[in-house]
Amino acid sequence: MSPLWALLLLTWAAMIILFLGLGAVLREVRMLRAQIDAAAATGERVDIELPASVAGGRGGLVLAVDSGCPLCIxxxxxxxxxxxxxxxxxxxxxxxxxxKQWNGLTGGLPVVRDERAWSAIAHLSTPILLQVDGQGRVRRLHLPANERDVTPVLQSWGLLSQSEKNGRANAA
Known part of the structure; x- marks a missing residue:
């Protein structure tokens, strides 16, 4: 075998090995993206504690929002x-x-201004849905990508009454 043919054969073998390696890397990237998408922006084990005054002493939903954010509104x-x-x-x-920034925009929900609570979550992008217990411990957290994300999340958290679930099912 001439040196030219050996070099050509070796070059093709190297290109095939590199191509297979690239395919394996792209497969891993695709699998990692699927894992990230599955866990999108939801947190089950959150280590954030808000003042009990924010939760109203009985827990429920805390919606952290900014009036300058169209998605928040x-x-x-x-x-x-x-x-x-x-x-x-x-x-x-x-x-x-x-x-007063929220006049007419609250959808009937009470507004709480609390600097300590806000500083605990200010590093996250608004809007933020937080399920809290009566002591203010955050049990679950979700960062919705659009307003259609809200209803399924509240249903999965058990925060909607049965009549609201039925009303939403009939409206859809």
């Missing part, structure tokens, strides 16, 4: 509409802004 309106029943869990808006 849409999520507030959605939460206000789906958690309007008398047997719904308590829901409050947590913000760093004065309450």
């Amino acid at each position: 849409a999520v507030v309106q959605r939460v206000g509409s789906v958690m309007s029943g008398p047997d719904s869990a308590a829901a409050v808006l947590l913000t760093f802004e004065p309450e």
